[in-house]
Amino acid sequence: MTINIREIGEKDRSSVLHPFTQLKDFATGKLGEPTIVETGKGIRIKDAHGNELIDGFAGLYCVNVGYGRTDIAEAISRQAYRLAYYHSYAAHTTDELAILSDRLVKMAPGKMSKVFYGMSGSDANETQAKLVWYYNNLRGKPNKKKIISRERGYHGCSVMSGSMTGMSFYHDHMDLPLPQVLHTGVPHFYWGAEPGEPEQEFSMRRAAELDYLIEREGPDSVGAFIGEPVLGTGGITPPPAGYWEAIQSVLEKHDVLLIADEVITGFGRTGSMFGCQHYGIQPDLITVAKGLTSAYFPLSGAIVGEKVYEVLEAGADRVGAFSHGYTYSGHPIGAAAANAVLDIVERENLPGNAREVGGYFQRQLKMTFAQLPIVGEVRGVGLMGAIEFVADRERKVRFDPSLKVGARISKAARDRGLIARAMPHGDILGFAPPLVTSKEEVDEIVSISEAAVSAVMDELVREGHNI
Structure with a gap:
């Protein structure tokens, strides 16, 4: 297919609102052509x-x-010809969705139970926040709602996920972060360690700071802690020695859920299938996206651990249906793409x-x-x-x-x-x-x-x- 480069560039400049782009510089041509x-x-x-x-x-x-994997394109095409769309509300499903969900629950770290689907890591973390609030409401702890993230953590740029993101330029002029989101120190040993401080001691200090923050706010008000196994956009920073062990000890002490944001690290990037497995993390909730379909189709997942799901199911007779969902939750083409990608991930190790x-x-x-x-x-x-x-x-x-x-x-x-x-x-x-x-x-x-x-x-x- 031959395209008119100038025409496409003009159409783009006049009609596309590009993410993370200096709008005036792009509009006036200072940034050059798209x-x-x-x-x-x-x-x-x-x-x-x-x-x-x-x-x-x-x-x-x-x-x-990688790009150009025709087996994924063929899986997408087959599903589109067979059934391009149906929703997953009110117990509707497709074979690809059921197969994918069973696969994810079995392969994920920790004791997982169910998967809720969205379209991006941002909306998946939005879902995680609602799950934390719903879980604590159902178990009679209505004040246990605050979520602690970390400075330089990245969890998306929607309203709640953008609040959990610990970088100020995601907040500036956007009325973020929301007040129920708190931030604790970044686990970057190079910049954060005191002179002569060993990694293990630095990790213990970061855990002590988290413990202090939870005590200060009141443990009955803190519902969850969210963290990437490896900081991504915040600088591609692996955790220092002993960090996750120390953090999990604090969370267990205060009955605070752990949300592992595996959007970047999931499906092999660290050298383990999940970053949690690489660092000995036992999450209650797991966020996945990106590598789930290798970006061949928009799809994300909030994987719900047994501990959380059991409370949700036990409360159903009292509160009725689980009132959360998107038009495209569990999209059959996305599920087909994900299954094709996971086949490659496993087959090619x-x-x-x-x-x-x-x-x-x-x-x-x-x-x-x-x-x-x-x-x-x-x-x-x-x-x-x-x-x-x-x-x-x-x-x-x-x-x-x-x-x-x-x-x-x-x-x-x-x-x-x-x-x-x-x-x-x-x-x-x-x-x-x-x-x-x-x-x-x-x-x-x-x-x-x-x-x-x-x-x-x-x-x-x-x-x-x-x-």
């Missing part, structure tokens, strides 16, 4: 001008099985590939970047990683934000054929390539990144900055 993405294969995409890019971020951490190739990726990142004078930390797990840049690595001094070092390196990488993300809250270059990435493709990613970092270092020297 990137029209036409095709994808494996870990690469191609734009309308024929430029090929390695997608080092798998879309938005989501195209885990993508968690194993993320573990093996991811280990190689982590070693190559550290070997290439860890000793550079502008690199403070190289971190990651499986096929997700980050390089954090600083002006003075010995004294841990950040660059002046006006220099936009992370954004410049990201652009330099893109100019050389690699999409790597400039992460918020610092000068950070983030990676989350598809889980089908090979060691040879890791070498390409690292080589292009090295060239991009070197180019920006040279620019900084020419500008008179000491590095």
Whole structure:
């Protein structure tokens, strides 16, 4: 199919409200033309001008099985021809939905019972909040409603999920966060540790801060704690040693539910099927999306643990029907896509590939970047990683934000054929390539990144900055 690039660009500029885009700069052309993405294969995409890019971020951490998987397209097509849509209200179902739900309950960590479906991670976390409130209402604890998240945690950008997200730019000018959402400290050892403090002690201190926050608010008012096994948008930051064990001890002490946000880490990215399995987390509720369908179709899930579901079922005679749902909950095409994706994940052992190739990726990142004078930390797990840049690595001094070092390196990488993300809250270059990435493709990613970092270092020297 041949398209008129100029016409499509004009239509887009005049009619699309783009997420996370400087609206005036885009409207006036300052940002240039929109990137029209036409095709994808494996870990690469191609734009309308024929430029090929390695997608080092798998879309938005989501195209885990890579682009161009025809078996998923065929599964979607078969279901669309057979039955394009029916709702799941009032005990209606489809075979694909029942098979997927049984599969998820059995494969998920912890003791899970049921799956509620939506279309995005944001709406799934909105559902999780309602489940926490419903659960505590049914068990006679109507005040136990506050939800604690973490600074730099990311849980979506709808009203409640956006409140749970711990980054101020998601809140500014949007009247967020809501008052029933609280935030505790980010578990980032590099920036948060006291001088000489071991990781384990840092983790215990973060747990003690959470304990203090719950005591201060009153344990009878706190319903849940939500956290990503590995911080994603907040900087691709794995937890420090002992962190999740210490946090879970506090939650158990205060009868606070644990919501594990596995939207990014679920289905293999850490090298385990779920991040909870990787870090020994026993969740009460699990949020999944992204890798569930590898983004071939919008689908999310709130997986409900036995402990919570038993209360919901026991209260049904008293309160009636479970009054929550969306038109597209359990969409049959989404379920068919998810089953096809999970077939690939299991058949090709993508968690194993993320573990093996991811280990190689982590070693190559550290070997290439860890000793550079502008690199403070190289971190990651499986096929997700980050390089954090600083002006003075010995004294841990950040660059002046006006220099936009992370954004410049990201652009330099893109100019050389690699999409790597400039992460918020610092000068950070983030990676989350598809889980089908090979060691040879890791070498390409690292080589292009090295060239991009070197180019920006040279620019900084020419500008008179000491590095």
